[in-house]
């Protein structure tokens with residue numbers, strides 16, 4: 524890695540959250556996989572995370588296209604690198620349960 528003496532304002536730190544659930548809310552012109560459902564899924568997912576008192580550990584956040592459009596709506600769990608694809612509201616309890624269980628094991 525080249526040694527750089529350039530002075531910037533960049534700061535490096537550890538995030539406060541242990542896990543991130545990224546919900547695609549990308550708006551595509553045709554064949555939108557995520558745009559319509561993504562917002563509702565994210566709000567419901569946030570509420571469920573809060574119900575389990577996990578909101579200090581898990582950040583639910585919107586994201587742009589995750590390049591899996593044909594399999595959406597999509598949710599990506601990081602840093603676990605786990606995809607939840609073709610997600611519906613009926614799947615959210617299972618997603619939260621799986622993420623919650625990952626803290627135990």
Ligand code: FES
Nearest residue numbers: 547557588589592
């Ligand atoms: S628009 Fe959601 S993954 Fe591409």
